[in-house]
Amino acid sequence: MLRFDIITLFPEMLVPLYETGVTGRAIDRHLTMVNCWNPRDYTDDRHHTVDDKSYGGGPGMVMKAEPLRDAILDAQDATTLSPSKVVYLSPQGTKLTQHKVRELTLCGQLILIAGRYEGVDERLINEYVDEEISIGDYVLSGGELAAMVIVDAVTRLLPGALNCELSAVQDSFTESLLDYPHYTRPEVFEGQRTPSVLMSGNHESIRKWRLQQALGRTWLRKPEMLNNLRLDPERQILLREFIHAYEKNSTNVSD
Ligand code: ADE
Numbered sequence: 001m002l003r004f005d006i007i008t009l010f011p012e013m014l015v016p017l018y019e020t021g022v023t024g025r026a027i028d029r030h031l032t033m034v035n036c037w038n039p040r041d042y043t044d045d046r047h048h049t050v051d052d053k054s055y056g057g058g059p060g061m062v063m064k065a066e067p068l069r070d071a072i073l074d075a076q077d078a079t080t081l082s083p084s085k086v087v088y089l090s091p092q093g094t095k096l097t098q099h100k101v102r103e104l105t106l107c108g109q110l111i112l113i114a115g116r117y118e119g120v121d122e123r124l125i126n127e128y129v130d131e132e133i134s135i136g137d138y139v140l141s142g143g144e145l146a147a148m149v150i151v152d153a154v155t156r157l158l159p160g161a162l163n164c165e166l167s168a169v170q171d172s173f174t175e176s177l178l179d180y181p182h183y184t185r186p187e188v189f190e191g192q193r194t195p196s197v198l199m200s201g202n203h204e205s206i207r208k209w210r211l212q213q214a215l216g217r218t219w220l221r222k223p224e225m226l227n228n229l230r231l232d233p234e235r236q237i238l239l240r241e242f243i244h245a246y247e248k249n250s251t252n253v254s255d
Contacts, residue, residue, distance in 0.1 A: 002107060002158060003033045005075035006147050007068060008114040009050060011036035013144040023152055026161045034151060037075050039067035051117050060118035068124050072111055081108030085130045087150070088113045088120065089143030093132035100133070101153045112150060114143030176229055178221060180213035208238065216242035 006014055017023045017034055026032045040048045051061035076084055085107050094100070104110060113120070113129070125132065135146040155161050162168055183194040197209045215238055218225050231239065 042067040042070035065121040065124040084109035089146035093134040180210040212238040
């Protein structure tokens with residue numbers, strides 16, 4: 001069981017996680033639990049203040065440390081599942097990768113802090129956060145969507161979460177290559193034919209074609225991924241063929 005505890009001022013944003021698709025089903029199957037903790041419930045002033053002006057001045061508000069700390073401590077007290085990790089979602093964090101997602105599946109409890117406003121008091125991060133994670137080089141108006149991305153990406157790797165276990169294994173990135181293209185009926189869509197090899201019933205040819213497409217797409221779209229790979233002789237040949245065909249084609253086009 002992997003338990004996600006999300007600390008958020010907007011728990012209603014996370015409702016689709018419980019109700020929909022792979023994440024909803026994983027909860028039904030008792031593979032995961034998702035709980036929300038609202039820092040507003042950890043305030044004792046009349047206005048339930050969770051933010052305050054930034055020391056030093058400037059625009060925007062900062063999330064106060066105490067309500068966040070008390071929410072984290074309650075989330076930690078709510079379970080004996082371990083290891084427990086506290087993650088703060090922010091654009092300043094380490095970029096999320098499939099490797100990191102796989103690492104997070106080993107946790108028993110993941111406490112995800114979704115910040116709002118200009119961010120959270122730095123001392124809360126120093127004292128209570130194990131890791132700061134960004135889901136990409138852009139700025140969201142809060143960490144909730146980023147937390148949902150982590151819940152989704154982690155959940156689908158848990159054994160029993162997907163209806164087809166092979167999907168997770170065969171995914172792009174998992175095999176260190178981008179995915180090959182997929183086709184389904186009809187055979188011809190707006191004049192575009194499905195590649196004939198896929199209709200051939202020859203499983204070995206199909207395997208080779210897919211592997212070649214995966215290699216070729218990686219070379220075209222994310223060549224840096226190939227630098228970290230040692231291609232076996234079959235892959236080297238398939239990629240060489242792909243590059244040769246591609247270069248021949250682009251020469252023809254510019255001629
Ligand atoms: N909060 C705001 N922007 C974010 C991002 N890019 N990743 C994670 N959390 C965020």
